[in-house]
Amino acid sequence: MREIYADNAATTKLSPVVLEKMMPYLTEVYGNPSSLYGIGQTAKKAVEGARANIAKNLGAKSPSEIYFTSGGSESDNWALKGICHRLKARGKKHIITSKFEHHAILHTCKALEKDGFEVTYLDVYENGIVRPEDVENAIREDTAIVSVMYANNEIGTIQPIAEIGAICKAHKVLFHTDAVQAAGYCKIDVQKQNIDLLSMTAHKIHGPKGTGLLYVRKGVLIDNLIEGGAQERNKRAGTENIAGIIGLDAALQLAIDTMDERNSKLERLRDKLIDGLLEIPRSRVNGDRVHRLPNNVNMCFEGIEGESLLLRLEMAGISASSGSACTSGSLDPSHVLLAIGLPHEIAHGSTRMTFDETTTEEDIDYILETVPKIVKLLRDMSPLWEQIIKGEKSGAKFIS
């Protein structure tokens, strides 16, 4: 049976090229960069080399603006908590974000609300895109930070980052973006795009798990999240994950080097899959089709439930993901699908497939052969589908 890994937005396979670059630091060069002897200093040099190259690749002014972390969630927590706690003393107590951020942002906002901050959650409309004018209208005297993700992790919609950055700059408000999904697929230039803080992680771009970074523009004052030793210029304690940092740099470099060719291939496969799946009656694609990550397909099929679809896909060798309630253990479907206005019963029937450069035309053909059969099988046993075809129930507005 064909095996297709279609969950690259969850995590990716470590690239052999990346692993090779990491290997010396997992084996022989095990020294602590804070030590003065040979292998410590060799490790330190490697870390600083990676920092400089990453800074260049993100369009940062200086390597000292890059801080290594344990990953996207830490970076997101640090960006919001570190900035908000610092600016609270100056009377800033307002945060602007969007309704469909990753939970690393949304749950951090909830925690900051308990600390007395007010949060504006911007609408993302039916296409899953924040409107820059909404950002501008939401900015207040006491706004500490705006945080809008670069690309959404479930529906892959790409946000107008440069426009939002320009607005924040004009209003002298800090701008953070969670670029965990966008890095390696979108061209990031923190200076041109007026990004003050940016989170990313290695494992979404064929790097290792457990290493990420926070870019903090020079001059932006941020409180520490992790206290301890003097690593990362006193801003983030803990012995550096040398191999992880080398892997992060190597993965980002590889992703940038191959970006254009990979994106055009993936866009073609993505569009073929979406067009093919839309042939299924009463199906829909979630999120804007144009401003979308090249590897993201997110669909709803009315009358069936997402987890059942997922399990059947797995039985057919396809590893996908779902925004279904059941996978998260809550009874509510994905907050992202609800944010784009889908009713619960349609949002329950969603599936996300995310690809990488190893995905082939044959893989897409196989998925196109398999999904309609599974949808039919599940609809045949669905009392909800029965109601829908009898015309007793329908979210017709959302589905065609």
Added chain:
Amino acid sequence: MAFTYSEKVMDHFANPRNVGEIENADGIGEVGNSKCGDIMKMYLKVDGNTITDVKFKTFGCGAAIATSSMATELIKGKTIDEALKLTNKAVMEALDGLPPVKVHCSVLAEEAIKAAVSDYYTRQGIDPEPIVGKIEISHDHE
């Protein structure tokens, strides 16, 4: 997924028993709602006091389909009294357990049977409430 299903659950999900409808069923029960992501509909054929046939249709997750399937197996050929004694716990045990977040699926299966039996009694001109108890047809979790 943050949990794994037992082999029995996966078996009943992959090969659900007694799927479909019964024409001229003697009792039909439907529980759950689409907003919460699960609906179970159960059809009974009753002869004397015995459930001679049972079929189901379910919209829902893997556990919802597996519990429906198992519940139909457990009551097929049984008397109505026996069917009414079937608890969600018994359905879960027969499936070698369910993840904690899926326990409500087994509750739904128990209720689907009770709803179908209620409908059977109603059609017989018998008030089901003293026998079956109150059935919540729609589950609103809000």
